[in-house]
Amino acid sequence: MTLDTLVYPASVRAKVTIDSKKAIFPYFGHLAGRTLGLDGGQVAEMLLERERLGSTGFGRGIALPHAKIEGLGGVRGLFIQLLRPIDFSAVDGLPVDLFFVLLSPIDAGADHLKALASASRLLRNEAMADRLRGAKNDEALYALLSDSEARDAA
């Protein structure tokens, strides 16, 4: 499972300005609607429902919101870099500015687990997180996400 099979150039966004946890879920839905042709409202609601069970903010400013979505053709990812971090009730209490949003088909049990584990491994690499924070635009961010996979495969 590699991340560059999960994200598209269009599903990666740098320097996004969102000022609260409440406001970011509609944004995730909006982005999923535009890039994956999904019902944005439904995506936002499913992600929020999972978040209510416990924060997906796993520490050091990074969160991995995820949900299973009806009608999705495969496991897909969105990546969002915020201009300023927001409170996300993360496990270490630190505000979050890097979000990898993972959307899986209802029946994608094994692939869903593998994608979550891959994304989490990539993002908790401190050097990688620093580079993702430093990316100046969508293209640079996407290049980093795809390059990291080339590096891992080498």
Place this chain on the structure above:
Amino acid sequence: MTRLPSRLVVDLMLRSATVAGGFAMVLARGDDHGGAILVQCRDRDRPGPLIERHFDGRWQPVGPSAPNRDETSADQEDYIARRRRVDPDLWVIELDIADAPQFIAALTSGG
């Protein structure tokens, strides 16, 4: 050993790992009260053993052992997916910390 509800043990693991400078993440949510807990141990790029908390509260290694150098173990991933398929109550946690088995043992040894 007193048997704590699964959700409480998972929360304890997430917070303790963070405090200790590691990472823990819920890959799959199980039953809050009685769900078994399967932990994929890692130490940065090195995969470690799978350790499971049984219904009596004891932790034991289960499934395929960790490969020597690969970043991921397909055998372990398949094992986790198979277990999860037959047991939706099972929690699956990825724990990335130095000496994860020792960390887990210390976590709940006080009851």
